[in-house]
Amino acid sequence: IVLTQSPGTLSLSPGERATLSCRASQSITSNYLAWYQQKPGQAPRLLIYGASSRATGIPDTFSGSGSGTDFTLTINRLEPEDFAVYYCQQYGGSPQMHTFGQGTELEIK
């Protein structure tokens, strides 16, 4: 499965809403799709799993949606600390590998 994220770079201002897309080359089993945030020099942090379930400690300004081949991460009311790179990932074992998208950089406009 190939995951294609768009856009490659998204320029927005604090307070705005960000919409990030992740499209799979084939349908993802049981919506086994996760989203991660990575800031420079830091490890990735889990945001969303199962396409729409927020991980522990993740604020409700982050939400995930979608099914099949099209998934979206929405970040409402952007805070300065939200500007980072975001990756989607398919898991679930079909095929037997983990696949990441190439990432979307969310930058301050």
Next chain:
Amino acid sequence: EMQLLESGGNLVQPGGSLRLSCAASGFTFSSYSMSWVRQAPGKGLEWVSSIGNRETFYADSVKGRFTISRDNSKNTMYLQMNSLRAEDTAIYYCAKDGVSGNRVWDYFDCWGLGTPVTVSS
């Protein structure tokens, strides 16, 4: 608090070997599958290998060269890397599955800080 701490990264010549370690704490290590994920300089995330109870899985790019293992008595996972190539240069992260039961194919809910591997002459 769950924690993962990688070590063993270094500068190594092409064709050389290196062994990475990942020390875990704050959770029942034996109950979770573990993985290695790497990130080349300025690039995205690439899955390398995963281990369940005993079953192991590898990305095609490292199959036959890398070996993943774990010692539950030491709460530690390892990655033996042989026949290293320049394209193996990356930060190597260890990551923990988010669901217990050693299912292997789950999202990652805890990541270490990473250890850098540079393959260069």
